[in-house]
Amino acid sequence: MTAIDTTPDADMDAFRQRCRTFLEKNAKQLVLDGPDPRSDQSVAHSRAFQKKLYDAGLAGLTYAQEFGGQGLTKTHERTWREEYARFPECTGDLTISHGMCMPVMNDFGSDELKQEFMPRGIAGEDIWCQMFSEPGAGSDVASLQTKAERDGDQWVINGQKVWTTLAHHSEYGILVARTNPNVSKHAGISMFMVDMRDPAIEIRPIHQIDGGKHFNEVFFTDLHIPTTWLLGELNNGWNQATAMLMYERVAIGTGSKSGISTPFYNRLSNEATKLGLIQNPIVRQKLMKIYSNETAKSLVAMRTRAEMKSGKAPGPGGSLGKLHGSNIMWDVREMLHEFVGPQMVAWTKDGDGFDSNGESWNRMALQSFMSSIAGGTDEIQKNIIGDRVLGLPRDVSIDKGIPFNELRVGTQSD
Numbered sequence: 001m002t003a004i005d006t007t008p009d010a011d012m013d014a015f016r017q018r019c020r021t022f023l024e025k026n027a028k029q030l031v032l033d034g035p036d037p038r039s040d041q042s043v044a045h046s047r048a049f050q051k052k053l054y055d056a057g058l059a060g061l062t063y064a065q066e067f068g069g070q071g072l073t074k075t076h077e078r079t080w081r082e083e084y085a086r087f088p089e090c091t092g093d094l095t096i097s098h099g100m101c102m103p104v105m106n107d108f109g110s111d112e113l114k115q116e117f118m119p120r121g122i123a124g125e126d127i128w129c130q131m132f133s134e135p136g137a138g139s140d141v142a143s144l145q146t147k148a149e150r151d152g153d154q155w156v157i158n159g160q161k162v163w164t165t166l167a168h169h170s171e172y173g174i175l176v177a178r179t180n181p182n183v184s185k186h187a188g189i190s191m192f193m194v195d196m197r198d199p200a201i202e203i204r205p206i207h208q209i210d211g212g213k214h215f216n217e218v219f220f221t222d223l224h225i226p227t228t229w230l231l232g233e234l235n236n237g238w239n240q241a242t243a244m245l246m247y248e249r250v251a252i253g254t255g256s257k258s259g260i261s262t263p264f265y266n267r268l269s270n271e272a273t274k275l276g277l278i279q280n281p282i283v284r285q286k287l288m289k290i291y292s293n294e295t296a297k298s299l300v301a302m303r304t305r306a307e308m309k310s311g312k313a314p315g316p317g318g319s320l321g322k323l324h325g326s327n328i329m330w331d332v333r334e335m336l337h338e339f340v341g342p343q344m345v346a347w348t349k350d351g352d353g354f355d356s357n358g359e360s361w362n363r364m365a366l367q368s369f370m371s372s373i374a375g376g377t378d379e380i381q382k383n384i385i386g387d388r389v390l391g392l393p394r395d396v397s398i399d400k401g402i403p404f405n406e407l408r409v410g411t412q413s414d
């Protein structure tokens with residue numbers, strides 16, 4: 001449980017100074033040496049930073065000490081985020097591991113699992129991936145067909161996942177699988193942890209339009225895991241998956257930093273200055289739109305974090321931040337095309353079309369489409385906001401109450 005917030009101001013000031021000193025020494029901008037933003041180089045950079053953070057006693061701030069955390073308060077965490085916001089991002093490849101898998105492990109893992117696996121996870125020595133999506137189950141994850149069957153004191157898993165970010169760099173993963181096909185599709189799902197290095201798991205990279213290959217197809221053929229690797233309750237996996245998706249939307253929508261930040265406005269206005277366009281009134285108007293939306297996104301993120309600090313579980317409000325982030329990317333992409341023009345066509349390390357961080361604009365434009373899909377598409381976020389934030393009538397559900405094995409989904413449709 002998170003410690004109650006009674007820290008004297010002087011102690012919090014000292015903590016802030018500790019964070020700042022650490023960041024000044026260790027938070028260095030990574031200059032990528034290739035087109036893949038999640039390359040071996042970048043993952044190694046994230047791991048190394050996280051290990052230093054752990055060794056300095058600044059990782060896993062709110063987790064219990066017995067599980068590798070620091071047992072500190074949400075105020076400590078917010079203080080850390082505020083300081084981190086002023087430094088380069090060094091933990092981008094740990095968003096899934098730390099923003100989703102560790103919180104879910106903390107919520108649903110047994111004490112034995114938490115003691116065994118969380119310290120190395122918090123330290124970045126182990127990276128975790130999330131395996132929900134399947135070829136026939138993306139927006140409708142509950143239609144998943146990967147199955148887990150009990151065999152004595154083991155579970156045996158067979159099936160396929162897809163779009164698994166960083167599976168090839170991960171030591172462990174959290175997956176959802178069908179454990180009872182005779183009940184409705186949401187009712188017969190359970191959550192498990194698996195060892196990604198097991199030979200019964202085959203990981204095949206998916207090559208992306210931007211030259212990277214950071215996500216994968218993952219195949220399970222008679223993967224045997226101990227029964228103790230079931231996370232939470234048997235057949236309660238849908239509720240737990242929903243909790244994980246909320247963490248995901250908060251992680252994507254609020255990032256790992258705190259306070260108001262306008263990173264795309266900053267970068268684009270620098271670029272406009274460089275190109276002599278900064279006095280153009282239309283450019284200025286578009287820049288201000290991005291500035292306003294980034295500011296609003298930061299404020300939504302601060303509200304979400306404040307709600308979590310007051311003890312509220314992450315709720316559908318996380319969808320607001322995520323949708324907002326993807327709307328900003330549409331505007332950024334449009335501006336980039338106007339600014340950089342033909343230089344957008346090809347990525348060359350030595351050419352123009354780079355910002356002052358050495359980031360390629362063309363790569364950013366190609367990647368910007370991801371934000372409308374990863375973690376649930378824009379349409380799904382709008383459904384969630386309509387239904388669960390605004391109280392509008394629910395999306396039509398035609399398979400309610402029908403046992404999963406009678407549904408015509410995925411390969412069951414033949």
Ligand SMILES: Cc1cc2nc3c(=O)[nH]c(=O)nc-3n(C[C@H](O)[C@H](O)[C@H](O)COP(=O)(O)OP(=O)(O)OC[C@H]3O[C@@H](n4cnc5c(N)ncnc54)[C@H](O)[C@@H]3O)c2cc1C
Pocket residue numbers: 096129130131132133135137138139140162163164165166215370373374375376377378379380383395
């Ligand atoms: C960069 C990236 C990283 C990812 N990483 C992971 C990961 O690590 N682990 C993981 O499990 N998954 C991951 N995913 C997968 C992601 O969660 C799915 O792609 C996403 O949920 C959409 O599913 P789908 O691709 O099957 O599209 P579909 O669900 O087939 O959707 C197709 C289209 O139909 C629309 N649609 C579907 N249902 C509705 C509805 N009810 N109302 C309105 N419109 C609807 C969608 O909005 C979309 O436009 C990742 C995806 C990306 C792009």
